[in-house]
Amino acid sequence: MTDNPTIGTAPQGNGAGSDTARVEQAALEAGSTRRSGLPGILRSSAGRNLGLVVALVLLCLAGVITAGDRFATVDNMLTILRLASVVGVVSIGMTFVITGGGIDLSVGAILALSSVWCTTLATQRLAEDTHWMVIVTTALLVGAGCGLVNGLLIAYGGVVPFIATLAMLASARGLAEIISNRRTQILTATGLRDFFNDEVVGVPVIVIVFFLVSAAGWVLLNRTTFGRRTIAVGGNPEAARLAGIHVKRHTVLLYVLVGLCCGIAAVMLVARTTTGSSTHGTLLELDAIAAVVIGGTLLTGGRGTVVGSVLGVLIFTTLSNVFTLNNLSISAQSVVKGLIIVVAVLLQQRLASRKNT
Amino acid sequence: MAEATEHATQSGALLRMSGIVKEFPGALALAGVDLDVRAGEVHCLLGQNGAGKSTLIKVLSGVHQPDDGTIVWDGERTTLSSPAQALRRGMATIYQELDLVPELTVAENIFLGHELSTGGFSQRRETTRRTTDLMIRLGHPEIRPGRLVGGLSPAAQQVVSMARALSHDIRLLVLDEPSAVLDQEEVRNLFRVIRGLTAQGVAVVYISHRLEEIREIGDRLTVLKDGRTVATGLAVESTPTAELIRLMTGRSIEYVFPPRTGRPLGEPMLQVEDLALPGVFGDVSFTVRAGEILGLAGLVGAGRSEIIETVYGGRRAGSGTVRVAGRRLRRGSVTAAVNAGVGLCPEERKSQGLLLDEAVYRNITMASMDRFARAGFLDMAEERRRADELAEQLDVRPRRTTQAARTLSGGNQQKVLLARWLLRECRVLLLDEPTRGVDVGARTEIYALIRALADSGVAVVVVSSEVEEVLGLADRVLVVREGEVVHEAPAEELDESKVLDLVMEGRVA
Numbered sequence: 001m002t003d004n005p006t007i008g009t010a011p012q013g014n015g016a017g018s019d020t021a022r023v024e025q026a027a028l029e030a031g032s033t034r035r036s037g038l039p040g041i042l043r044s045s046a047g048r049n050l051g052l053v054v055a056l057v058l059l060c061l062a063g064v065i066t067a068g069d070r071f072a073t074v075d076n077m078l079t080i081l082r083l084a085s086v087v088g089v090v091s092i093g094m095t096f097v098i099t100g101g102g103i104d105l106s107v108g109a110i111l112a113l114s115s116v117w118c119t120t121l122a123t124q125r126l127a128e129d130t131h132w133m134v135i136v137t138t139a140l141l142v143g144a145g146c147g148l149v150n151g152l153l154i155a156y157g158g159v160v161p162f163i164a165t166l167a168m169l170a171s172a173r174g175l176a177e178i179i180s181n182r183r184t185q186i187l188t189a190t191g192l193r194d195f196f197n198d199e200v201v202g203v204p205v206i207v208i209v210f211f212l213v214s215a216a217g218w219v220l221l222n223r224t225t226f227g228r229r230t231i232a233v234g235g236n237p238e239a240a241r242l243a244g245i246h247v248k249r250h251t252v253l254l255y256v257l258v259g260l261c262c263g264i265a266a267v268m269l270v271a272r273t274t275t276g277s278s279t280h281g282t283l284l285e286l287d288a289i290a291a292v293v294i295g296g297t298l299l300t301g302g303r304g305t306v307v308g309s310v311l312g313v314l315i316f317t318t319l320s321n322v323f324t325l326n327n328l329s330i331s332a333q334s335v336v337k338g339l340i341i342v343v344a345v346l347l348q349q350r351l352a353s354r355k356n357t
Numbered sequence: 358m359a360e361a362t363e364h365a366t367q368s369g370a371l372l373r374m375s376g377i378v379k380e381f382p383g384a385l386a387l388a389g390v391d392l393d394v395r396a397g398e399v400h401c402l403l404g405q406n407g408a409g410k411s412t413l414i415k416v417l418s419g420v421h422q423p424d425d426g427t428i429v430w431d432g433e434r435t436t437l438s439s440p441a442q443a444l445r446r447g448m449a450t451i452y453q454e455l456d457l458v459p460e461l462t463v464a465e466n467i468f469l470g471h472e473l474s475t476g477g478f479s480q481r482r483e484t485t486r487r488t489t490d491l492m493i494r495l496g497h498p499e500i501r502p503g504r505l506v507g508g509l510s511p512a513a514q515q516v517v518s519m520a521r522a523l524s525h526d527i528r529l530l531v532l533d534e535p536s537a538v539l540d541q542e543e544v545r546n547l548f549r550v551i552r553g554l555t556a557q558g559v560a561v562v563y564i565s566h567r568l569e570e571i572r573e574i575g576d577r578l579t580v581l582k583d584g585r586t587v588a589t590g591l592a593v594e595s596t597p598t599a600e601l602i603r604l605m606t607g608r609s610i611e612y613v614f615p616p617r618t619g620r621p622l623g624e625p626m627l628q629v630e631d632l633a634l635p636g637v638f639g640d641v642s643f644t645v646r647a648g649e650i651l652g653l654a655g656l657v658g659a660g661r662s663e664i665i666e667t668v669y670g671g672r673r674a675g676s677g678t679v680r681v682a683g684r685r686l687r688r689g690s691v692t693a694a695v696n697a698g699v700g701l702c703p704e705e706r707k708s709q710g711l712l713l714d715e716a717v718y719r720n721i722t723m724a725s726m727d728r729f730a731r732a733g734f735l736d737m738a739e740e741r742r743r744a745d746e747l748a749e750q751l752d753v754r755p756r757r758t759t760q761a762a763r764t765l766s767g768g769n770q771q772k773v774l775l776a777r778w779l780l781r782e783c784r785v786l787l788l789d790e791p792t793r794g795v796d797v798g799a800r801t802e803i804y805a806l807i808r809a810l811a812d813s814g815v816a817v818v819v820v821s822s823e824v825e826e827v828l829g830l831a832d833r834v835l836v837v838r839e840g841e842v843v844h845e846a847p848a849e850e851l852d853e854s855k856v857l858d859l860v861m862e863g864r865v866a
Binding site: 219223224225232235236238240303 | 671691712713724730734
């Protein structure tokens with residue numbers, strides 16, 4: 001009935017209306033010229049990523065200068081990428097949760113639980129009888145299951161994300177310890193190990209998985225209704241609700257998604273280390289959140305960037321690599337990491353506040 | 358006491374404001390307001406919603422700084438650059454929305470910001486004693502100093518706010534609709550407290566929509582309209598109600614409302630039966646036909662917004678049914694309403710309607726994303742094209758739909774929300790204060806849009822605190838007062854003073 005209603009052209013606000021519009025337009029234009037220059041570039045998402053790329057290049061330069069022969073080798077680059085892959089996959093999931101206005105502190109613990117569950121004797125025996133995909137499936141299901149619990153508690157139980165996932169952090173790792181009896185479980189399925197440690201045209205499969213997850217994450221965030229809803233739910237949950245979006249259901253899905261990413265990361269880590277352990281992924285949540293935040297995803301939700309998160313992960317991993325090559329302590333790394341986070345967030349806030357005035 | 362009586366009889370103005378102008382981006386909130394308040398009097402401030410009362414008291418309490426005009430306090434010209442400064446001069450304001458900290462106790466709230474302490478340690482006993490004294494003075498000894506404010510009734514919380522004001526050495530107290538949360542007994546107690554204050558020489562500025570209260574407590578009154586003072590210093594006793602209503606409604610700006618096309622109305626599209634939300638409104642029934650605009654008139658807090666939010670499923674109704682095109686909606690589900698073809702443009706555009714940092718076109722397509730998606734993948738070119746089309750149709754400016762919704766003016770933001778539901782091809786459109794914060798020119802456009810929507814067969818419900826808007830725009834009007842529909846009539850049979858009577862007194866005078 002109201003199929004494509006044609007609205008009569010609204011009367012041109014002769015006088016006040018159009019004048020105001022013109023004045024506003026002029027003011028906006030004036031604003032945009034005033035805001036041009038470097039900070040203006042940094043404000044656009046492409047520009048922010050450019051800033052991160054510059055930071056990454058500078059880090060690489062530092063690596064080349066201080067440890068040239070050891071840093072600038074194909075092997076070392078692949079090592080960096082391999083190390084970045086596990087945190088990277090988790091960061092993609094974290095990007096979604098944070099963009100959707102939440103946080104997940106339990107990613108490291110979920111990864112540990114998945115790694116342990118998929119390497120129990122029972123699982124491995126089943127895998128031996130059938131296929132190593134059983135191990136992968138188990139890890140993914142455990143990860144998604146933990147995410148589901150988080151999501152239900154947060155969306156329908158009304159528990160704030162910080163607390164719900166803090167509880168999951170404690171209990172998932174505890175459960176992992178119980179299952180593994182605090183012993184490191186050895187992966188016997190050589191198929192899985194060989195598959196992930198194989199290389200395709202010189203690139204480790206594990207790195208390819210990271211790349212695929214990132215690409216899928218980018219498409220999901222920028223090209224699908226799911227991504228658009230994530231931004232809406234994180235940016236203004238009330239507006240999202242009143243526009244007919246299932247905010248609660250979507251919130252659950254976001255935590256399932258990050259849980260799934262933890263499952264994938266668990267498989268990658270199990271394959272790389274050939275072990276499942278309740279100590280896997282300790283403090284992974286901090287690395288993931290730090291990478292997402294310096295990548296430019298707004299911690300308050302409503303804006304997220306997958307590319308930024310990937311760059312964030314690469315920056316931190318490269319930093320570690322350069323420090324290690326120069327025989328600098330882990331402690332010194334941590335100090336610099338902290339500084340980078342602070343500088344990145346301060347920069348973001350200054351840009352954001354300028355945008356709002 | 359002798360000194361107090363002297364204060365009370367003194368007739369010189371304690372506060373004299375003249376030519377106060379306050380401009381906000383896109384809106385002139387105060388266009389020249391004069392107000393003089395004497396010590397020991399109750400001075401009532403009257404005016405319709407949007408007349409500038411709230412802005413005026415925010416100037417008075419130091420929240421807003423006026424762009425022009427003078428404030429003379431106790432014979433000296435002064436500026437009020439912050440709430441703290443206003444408080445130091447002896448002016449306290451009690452807002453409609455109480456500004457208490459629910460997690461702190463009564464005593465802690467009262468002495469918040471001026472805690473009694475020696476060397477950094479709070480003097481708990483002295484604080485408790487003074488709080489008890491204040492509560493006795495206010496006639497509420499049962500409110501214990503140690504109670505948490507969050508656990509008190511709204512009325513008791515208001516008493517705590519008053520006590521906080523009185524804990525300072527005040528000479529002027531501004532009360533913004535203090536009776537809104539009170540029952541009759543509590544209102545009487547409030548009046549007793551006010552008389553006690555005026556007897557001590559304190560001046561009270563009292564804002565209320567209820568004429569009977571103004572008659573009971575007021576000494577003199579000032580009427581505001583469209584940001585200007587239309588009458589000041591009138592004696593309450595000798596001013597007839599008809600005169601007050603004439604002062605409040607006489608217009609200086611005429612809005613152009615689109616003509617009613619007089620087309621025959623279609624089928625009943627929205628049927629609301631005995632809808633109730635306990636404690637907020639009860640047993641509301643109405644029907645809106647395709648092509649019809651129904652107006653809900655009433656004061657802020659009368660339950661209008663709550664009624665349409667409940668129809669929309671944003672609040673879960675206690676009882677009653679909502680039908681759209683004959684099909685009953687699931688209670689308390691916005692998604693069910695949206696899927697049935699209902700759209701809502703909420704009262705608070707920025708906090709409830711828009712993603713301010715997202716592009717305009719994304720705000721437009723927010724409720725109809727599925728339309729541009731195959732298996733969840735968005736066809737962004739098509740999305741942009743349709744959104745741009747609508748933006749052009751509705752004359753959203755600036756035309757570039759990739760810029761953030763935040764940068765648009767109020768009127769254009771409203772158009773974005775209208776475009777959102779237009780794109781969704783909704784059958785029932787609920788509009789809450791569609792022209793709040795919208796400048797005069799854009800209003801005319803929005804009125805025309807709403808009428809055009811109705812003419813295309815949409816059933817429209819408009820909530821507005823501006824009586825003129827409801828009467829000019831709607832075909833039929835429901836008057837809501839304190840959660841009840843008190844009157845229903847075709848808009849043509851009503852006029853502004855009649856509706857104001859109904860809104861304020863519940864009957865036609």
